[in-house]
Amino acid sequence: MHFQFDPARWLRHLFAPIDPWLWGILISILGGGFIVMLSASPERLNAHLINLAAALIVMVVVAHTRMQRLHSLALPLYVVGVLLLVAVELFGETSKGATRWLNIGIARIQPSELMKIAMPLMLAWYFQKREGSLKVRDFLVATALLAIPVGLIAKQPDLGTALLVVGAGVFVIFFAGLSWKLIVPVTVLGVSAIVAVIIYQGPICEHGVEWPGLREYQKHRVCTLLDPSSDPLGKGFHTIQSTIAVGSGGVTGKGWREGTQAHLDFLPERHTDFILAVLSEEFGLLGVIALLVLYAMLIARSLAIAANAPNLFARLLAGAITMTFFTYAFVNMGMVSGILPVVGVPLPFVSYGGTALVTLCLGVGMLMSISRNRRHGRRQ
Known part of the structure; x- marks a missing residue:
């Protein structure tokens, strides 16, 4: 039997499960992140490209995976x-x-x-x-x-x-x-604990005071978040330098590769946890708003896939993946802007790091698999 390779047919099969809206939004975020990475850490360009390629391959493979297979792999x-x-x-x-x-x-x-x-x-x-x-x-x-x-x-x-x-x-x-009867009490308890920490930060942040469930360095992170000046050259250094970078960008930014905080080595971890500070300093408020709009579009499209999922398993999985994207972005932006403690969460699809990028793109692949399963269900 003679086999004839048809590139056009092969490409159609390869991209068949790709949700065009999700794909377009993802490429926009990855492209913007690549531009910022070129400024923040050009020496890591080759490694970042390898991470991107691996993550996109994982996304496409998972997008081709049927929901039944994902279901059987859960346990x-x-x-x-x-x-x-x-x-x-x-x-x-x-x-x-x-x-x-x-x-x-x-x-x-x-x-x-x-x-x-x-x-x-x-x-x-x-x-x-x-x-x-x-x-x-x-x-x-x-x-x-x-x-x-x-x-x-x-x-x-x-x-x-x-x-x-x-x-x-x-x-x-x-x-x-x-x-909601179970959610509200936990929420009230959490908010009350946060308010108590803010009000009594002086005595509870003193050396030797132990916080149940937290290690000393974790307690120190929270305390320096409340008052970064208490340790300006230690735990508070990250927060102080990142907020300076964010504020110095103004509305339009200083220009690509013109950020002084990043390029004079004042900003720590500028290619990973604090890459948003680089973006803010070089592209200003407008650049941050553009990224926020792309994240909002990603979450909106993902929630639409979740809402139209064919069964409970797919709906719950899609909803959780979507809100995970939100959590990544919210926690990272909170760290950089100084409203949350530094806990080492990268900016989704922008920060350097192969493991996080592959994990996030795997989640996108699952969303595409769910979307594909719904489309196939309608055709039958």
Whole structure:
């Protein structure tokens, strides 16, 4: 049999599951981020291009994956993720005071990143199984499933990743129908705790005062957020320099590659956690607004896919992935602007970093798979 390769047909098959709106928005954000990366850290250009290529390949592969396959992978991925986190606790490698990595011989991996996707998958799978007969105990079981990996991640310690995994899990539980009677008391308690910390920051931030559940450096981050000048050359340095960069950009910015905070090495981590400060200094308020509009479009399109998903599993998964994008952006922007403590969360699709970029594009691929499944369902 003679085989004839048809490039046009192959390309149509390759891009068939690609949601055009989602793809256009994603490319716009990645393109803008690439321009900022060229200014922030040109020496990392080749590595960033490799990360982009790997992330987009993962996105396309996942977009071609059927929802039934994603459904069947939920439980195994969760179990493997938890076992890897336990392995990190027992045999993990320590760097800069944190035990987050596991050496598997051919590579060093960070299993906590897997839980950003495995957690919403698992909870969506669980609630799909319980659909039509949900009771309070089901939400308690879901909370326990969430608490196990979050506790292991927080113990490493990795507060930023723990917050993202908590967010992904809580969004699934909320979308599954958690009663407002349970949400309101927790919200009131959280707000009250924040207000209490602000009011009594003087005595509780003194040296030697322990905060339950937090390590000393985490407490110090919160305290320097409330008063960066208390440690201007230490924990408060990041916040002070990033807010200076954001403010100095004005409305239109200083121009591409003209930012003094970044290029005179005042701004730390300018290619990762604080890349938004580079964008703000060089492109000003208008550049930040343009990025916010693109994020809003990404979230709106993703929510539309979630709303039209064919079943509960797909709706919960799509909704959680969408709100994870929001959480990434909100926490990073809060860090850079000085309204949230520095917890090491990158700016989605913009910051340098292969693991986070691959994880985020994997989420986009899942959204495209859900969208494709809906389109195929309509044709049948």
